[in-house]
Amino acid sequence: MRGVKKQNLPNKICxxxxxxxxxxxxxxxxxxxxxxxxxxxKMNK
Known part of the structure; x- marks a missing residue:
């Protein structure tokens, strides 16, 4: 992930x-x- 801009990082939904x-x-x-x-x-799952 080196050199990737913050807006291009992968994301997920909790x-x-x-x-x-x-x-x-x-x-x-x-x-x-x-x-x-x-x-x-994680504790409140």
Whole structure:
């Protein structure tokens, strides 16, 4: 994802709060498995 502008990053919709969230460097290797935008939403599933 190096050299990609912020507006061109992939995004998903959180399964709990239904808000969009964008790709983060820490999710680089597990992006396909990410379902929640935050730990708070993950706990409230």
């Amino acid at each position: 399964l709990v709060c239904q808000k969009p969230f964008v790709w983060r460097k820490k999710w680089e290797k597990v992006w396909d498995e990410v379902k929640y935008c935050s730990d708070k939403c």
